[in-house]
Amino acid sequence: MSAFRTVLVANRGEIACRVIRTLKRLNIRSVAVYHHEDRAAPHVALADIAVPLQGAVPTAAYLDTAQIIAVCKAQNVDAVHPGYGFLSENAGFVAALNDAGIAFIGPDAESMHLMGDKIRSRDFARANGVPVAPSIEIGVDAAGLAEAAKALGYPLLIKASAGGGGKGMKVVRNAAELAEAASAARGEAQRYFGDGRIYAERLIERPRHIEVQVLGDGQGNVLHLGERECSLQRRYQKIVEEAPAPNLPENLRDAICEAGRRLAAAARYRNAGTVEFILAPDGAFYFLEMNTRLQVEHPVTEMVYGVDLVECQIRIAEGAGLPFAQADLHRQGHAIEVRLCAEEPERDFRPAIGKVGLLREPQGLGLRFDGGIREGQMITPAFDSMLAKVIAHGAHRNEAAMRLRQGLLDMALLGVSNNSDYLARILAHPEFLAGKLHTGFLVEQAESLQVPPLNAEALAIASAAAALGQADTRRLLLDVPEPHASIGFWRN
Amino acid sequence: MRFDLDGTACDIAVMARRPELALVVNGHGVRLSELPAEQGAFRLNVGGQEIRGWRWVQGDEVHLRLNGRSLVLRRHDIRNEQADGNAASGNLHAEMPGTVVALHALPGREVEAGDKLLTIESMKLQTTLTASRPGRIAALHVAENASFERGALLVSFAEPE
Numbered sequence: 001m002s003a004f005r006t007v008l009v010a011n012r013g014e015i016a017c018r019v020i021r022t023l024k025r026l027n028i029r030s031v032a033v034y035h036h037e038d039r040a041a042p043h044v045a046l047a048d049i050a051v052p053l054q055g056a057v058p059t060a061a062y063l064d065t066a067q068i069i070a071v072c073k074a075q076n077v078d079a080v081h082p083g084y085g086f087l088s089e090n091a092g093f094v095a096a097l098n099d100a101g102i103a104f105i106g107p108d109a110e111s112m113h114l115m116g117d118k119i120r121s122r123d124f125a126r127a128n129g130v131p132v133a134p135s136i137e138i139g140v141d142a143a144g145l146a147e148a149a150k151a152l153g154y155p156l157l158i159k160a161s162a163g164g165g166g167k168g169m170k171v172v173r174n175a176a177e178l179a180e181a182a183s184a185a186r187g188e189a190q191r192y193f194g195d196g197r198i199y200a201e202r203l204i205e206r207p208r209h210i211e212v213q214v215l216g217d218g219q220g221n222v223l224h225l226g227e228r229e230c231s232l233q234r235r236y237q238k239i240v241e242e243a244p245a246p247n248l249p250e251n252l253r254d255a256i257c258e259a260g261r262r263l264a265a266a267a268r269y270r271n272a273g274t275v276e277f278i279l280a281p282d283g284a285f286y287f288l289e290m291n292t293r294l295q296v297e298h299p300v301t302e303m304v305y306g307v308d309l310v311e312c313q314i315r316i317a318e319g320a321g322l323p324f325a326q327a328d329l330h331r332q333g334h335a336i337e338v339r340l341c342a343e344e345p346e347r348d349f350r351p352a353i354g355k356v357g358l359l360r361e362p363q364g365l366g367l368r369f370d371g372g373i374r375e376g377q378m379i380t381p382a383f384d385s386m387l388a389k390v391i392a393h394g395a396h397r398n399e400a401a402m403r404l405r406q407g408l409l410d411m412a413l414l415g416v417s418n419n420s421d422y423l424a425r426i427l428a429h430p431e432f433l434a435g436k437l438h439t440g441f442l443v444e445q446a447e448s449l450q451v452p453p454l455n456a457e458a459l460a461i462a463s464a465a466a467a468l469g470q471a472d473t474r475r476l477l478l479d480v481p482e483p484h485a486s487i488g489f490w491r492n
Numbered sequence: 493m494r495f496d497l498d499g500t501a502c503d504i505a506v507m508a509r510r511p512e513l514a515l516v517v518n519g520h521g522v523r524l525s526e527l528p529a530e531q532g533a534f535r536l537n538v539g540g541q542e543i544r545g546w547r548w549v550q551g552d553e554v555h556l557r558l559n560g561r562s563l564v565l566r567r568h569d570i571r572n573e574q575a576d577g578n579a580a581s582g583n584l585h586a587e588m589p590g591t592v593v594a595l596h597a598l599p600g601r602e603v604e605a606g607d608k609l610l611t612i613e614s615m616k617l618q619t620t621l622t623a624s625r626p627g628r629i630a631a632l633h634v635a636e637n638a639s640f641e642r643g644a645l646l647v648s649f650a651e652p653e
Contacts, residue, residue, distance in 0.1 A: 460515065
């Protein structure tokens with residue numbers, strides 16, 4: 001294979017912008033695709049060429065394999081970067097690109113097929129000596145389920161085999177809840193993933209979510225870029241991620257990273273990938289799943305290792321092999337990322353829509369802003385609610401947290417409700433700063449993370465600022481009889 | 493004049509305009525003057541202390557970024573009073589477009605405040621909407637799997653007898 005000259009980014013939002021920035025730095029011509037609803041989105045303006053996709057449903061356009069391949073052919077595209085989501089884990093898309101002689105910046109269809117299915121990948125992990133949580137498969141036939149569940153031990157967690165993002169997941173505390181939960185989980189799995197297969201594993205209380213970043217060349221050579229802690233989740237979706245994981249004994253860190261590396265090597269994995277683990281309070285860890293793509297939270301790894309993972313993906317896909325050796329990799333300091341989402345934390349994280357009226361990106365030492373929005377853009381329900389990511393690097397964890405919090409406090413995103421203030425409160429929370437993390441943290445700390453009430457002085461200043469900002473109330477405030485009005489003392 | 497901040501009414505009275513603006517907001521007095529500021533920003537001198545923030549206005553809504561907090565103040569007018577009336581009726585309108593995942597209530601059924609009415613999905617997230625007051629369900633205006641637009645009437649309550 002030879003170096004790519006033109007790469008199409010089959011995605012939108014912050015990840016499309018992030019990939020295009022690396023393409024520009026590498027002097028590779030970038031092609032963006034977009035649905036009409038996204039015509040004012042930054043990735044369209046940033047790319048060298050932007051091609052509209054036809055279709056009534058915005059998300060469907062970004063999943064339209066035939067249209068995207070037609071754009072590739074028309075634009076002489078050498079390779080496609082899928083970002084995350086959309087077509088990034090679609091083996092059919094990879095095969096179609098192959099047939100068209102276009103490279104896919106990702107794994108081959110076989111490892112995607114192997115790792116994309118939770119039951120299959122768990123069997124593969126178990127066969128390769130990677131620990132897997134005790135589990136049972138739940139067939140359509142309910143016979144024997146109660147006995148098997150009892151043998152496994154309550155509480156249980158039911159999951160969809162094809163699942164992700166918490167969809168189809170149900171906690172079962174006792175036998176009485178089992179049948180109904182299984183049926184509900186199967187229904188959700190069928191609805192979301194078109195695949196009703198489900199399984200149950202023993203629920204681990206107060207678990208941590210630790211994942212390992214790997215890079216493989218497809219020849220069985222795999223290296224790891226350490227772990228990330230992704231335990232802070234709301235509605236089963238990560239919102240704060242960091243590298244390295246805090247309070248993790250070195251031998252346990254090494255064992256987890258090596259397990260992730262070993263699994264990817266066994267699969268002869270090619271591309272950047274992430275092996276996710278659940279870490280129990282007693283130090284036992286279990287394989288959860290492997291994501292065969294770039295992760296949303298990849299920047300924290302980039303910041304502590306000083307690498308560009310998108311560049312690594314491109315070089316591997318070009319056939320240049322791994323860009324460095326394990327011994328070349330040295331972690332420096334600590335990095336934390338938060339996901340800025342259009343939502344209302346005070347109202348159970350309900351998604352929000354609106355217009356990006358004013359945007360002032362955070363700036364400061366060690367700060368990175370991976371954005372996918374710009375002023376004037378409408379945030380609609382058509383797409384995911386994540387707007388941008390803010391990442392901070394520091395010499396140690398507290399410095400990273402302080403820089404990130406200050407960045408959030410200084411930035412402004414007005415016009416659409418978002419979680420920036422909530423994220424800033426997390427970063428100042430004593431339990432967070434102590435690194436006492438687990439996946440139930442945000443629910444457990446919900447009360448102490450509530451927005452504090454405004455005092456009378458702050459309320460008065462806010463009211464004055466509002467009244468001075470709006471034309472007719474401003475007139476009421478400043479409407480002074482002549483001759484004073486002509487002085488214009490209060491006007492800018 | 494009155495602004496509404498997350499359900500808190502902020503009543504502003506002007507006490508004096510010179511030498512600086514003296515306002516009383518909900519009984520709390522504040523004296524301030526405006527300072528020049530860049531586009532999108534505001535600066536106030538409040539009792540000798542400089543307060544900076546960001547401001548964006550859309551219709552009767554003023555969006556502020558002040559002391560690391562985002563606030564939305566809504567000019568109180570007739571439209572807001574209509575919304576208040578809607579809350580009293582219990583009728584449930586969609587706050588954003590979405591689809592119906594499941595219906596939990598039946599027409600004619602009595603419900604308590606907080607009872608589940610229906611589960612909707614918007615922006616890939618599911619939310620279960622509940623009754624804001626006790627009463628009898630008059631009608632469900634959407635079916636399972638149906639999609640709806642922002643503002644659509646989802647559930648209506650019978651008039652109290």
